[in-house]
Amino acid sequence: MKKKSDNFTQKKLLQINKKIAGKKILFITGVNVFKKLQLKRRLKILLESPNTEVFKKKFYLPEIKELKKIIKIINKFNPKIIYAIGGGGVLDLAKISNLFKSEKNLEKKIKKNIIDISLKKNLRSLVAIPTTAGSGAEVTSNAVIYINKKKYSVENKFVKPSNYLLMPEFVEKSSFNLKSSAGFDAIAQGIESMFSLKSNNESLNYAIKSVKLSFKHYQNFLNNKNLSDTCRGMMLAANLSGKAINISKTIAPHAISYPFTSHFGISHGLAVALNFEEIIEYLYKNKNTSISKFNLDDRFKILFKLSETNNFSEFKKFIKYLKKSGKVKDTFESNNINISQNIDLILKNVNVQRLKNNPIALDFESLKKILLNKK
Numbered sequence: 056m057k058k059k060s061d062n063f064t065q066k067k068l069l070q071i072n073k074k075i076a077g078k079k080i081l082f083i084t085g086v087n088v089f090k091k092l093q094l095k096r097r098l099k100i101l102l103e104s105p106n107t108e109v110f111k112k113k114f115y116l117p118e119i120k121e122l123k124k125i126i127k128i129i130n131k132f133n134p135k136i137i138y139a140i141g142g143g144g145v146l147d148l149a150k151i152s153n154l155f156k157s158e159k160n161l162e163k164k165i166k167k168n169i170i171d172i173s174l175k176k177n178l179r180s181l182v183a184i185p186t187t188a189g190s191g192a193e194v195t196s197n198a199v200i201y202i203n204k205k206k207y208s209v210e211n212k213f214v215k216p217s218n219y220l221l222m223p224e225f226v227e228k229s230s231f232n233l234k235s236s237a238g239f240d241a242i243a244q245g246i247e248s249m250f251s252l253k254s255n256n257e258s259l260n261y262a263i264k265s266v267k268l269s270f271k272h273y274q275n276f277l278n279n280k281n282l283s284d285t286c287r288g289m290m291l292a293a294n295l296s297g298k299a300i301n302i303s304k305t306i307a308p309h310a311i312s313y314p315f316t317s318h319f320g321i322s323h324g325l326a327v328a329l330n331f332e333e334i335i336e337y338l339y340k341n342k343n344t345s346i347s348k349f350n351l352d353d354r355f356k357i358l359f360k361l362s363e364t365n366n367f368s369e370f371k372k373f374i375k376y377l378k379k380s381g382k383v384k385d386t387f388e389s390n391n392i393n394i395s396q397n398i399d400l401i402l403k404n405v406n407v408q409r410l411k412n413n414p415i416a417l418d419f420e421s422l423k424k425i426l427l428n429k430k
Contacts, residue, residue: 143190188289189237191297193219235381236324265295310409
């Protein structure tokens with residue numbers, strides 16, 4: 056017997072697809088997502104069409120090898136609409152693949168963020184459907200791709216999907232670990248956006264709403280309490296965090312997270328969580344040296360109010376409490392990382408673009424001290 060949510064899912068997709076009836080459709084998803092969410096059954100009407108092609112991402116990270124495969128499929132199949140159903144990695148692959156007509160010199164173009172804007176006339180309609188409550192990738196104009204384990208960002212207004220759908224039924228069955236990682240990513244993005252040099256009134260409004268929702272729903276989301284409401288709450292929190300960082304971008308916690316994912320296999324959200332409060336504490340202790348146009352003290356007051364804490368010490372304990380709820384391993388030892396031996400590797404792969412968004416200047420020497428002194 057079909058669930059009501061399955062009918063709801065098909066109805067939403069068919070409403071979008073009705074506008075381009077008879078046109079070719081490419082689904083980009085993940086192997087695990089396709090199986091776990093039973094997409095073959097849930098999307099039967101669409102997938103059985105002769106005008107449909109499916110690409111299933113196999114690797115954990117969005118990698119250049121799979122990007123090239125998708126571009127080949129797009130060139131051969133020539134779809135008019137692309138549905139990206141998955142986590143941030145799937146959405147990023149879909150977003151980038153829609154921009155490049157050829158694989159020729161692809162690595163070079165990505166590394167230098169070279170996009171042929173003449174292609175905008177030929178962009179496929181891209182519908183992003185996130186299956187995690189975390190990245191907000193469905194509303195951002197940047198996407199991540201890994202080349203030889205190094206993370207690169209492709210940034211352009213044409214990267215942003217043309218449409219998106221938030222379907223809580225796709226998130227309800229997520230594992231505890233996935234909920235923990237993706238949920239903390241949303242929390243971190245909202246908070247980081249508040250302190251980014253590029254923050255403005257619009258991004259701050261999105262960030263505050265996002266953090267408020269995250270703090271309200273995160274623990275119940277992890278523990279499957281009031282699942283329908285908490286799924287919607289966390290998906291909206293993630294979506295709002297995406298809208299916030301689409302304007303402001305993220306800062307140091309994200310900048311330092313990428314090597315922990317690519318070289319040590321720590322999922323993205325948990326890699327962000329690993330050094331999160333230490334870096335935010337660095338901003339707090341050095342707030343008098345802020346180079347931001349906004350008052351950093353005021354931003355911390357907002358953060359304390361949202362977390363119902365009175366000072367940074369209480370806020371730090373609150374973040375620790377959230378991590379404990381999510382069973383987050385937040386020490387190097389618990390993640391089997393010898394920080395002294397790997398410090399140069401980590402610093403070499405820090406995302407400098409994100410580091411520059413800090414309201415307090417954070418050079419590699421200061422970052423090295425933070426990591427080596429982490430308890």
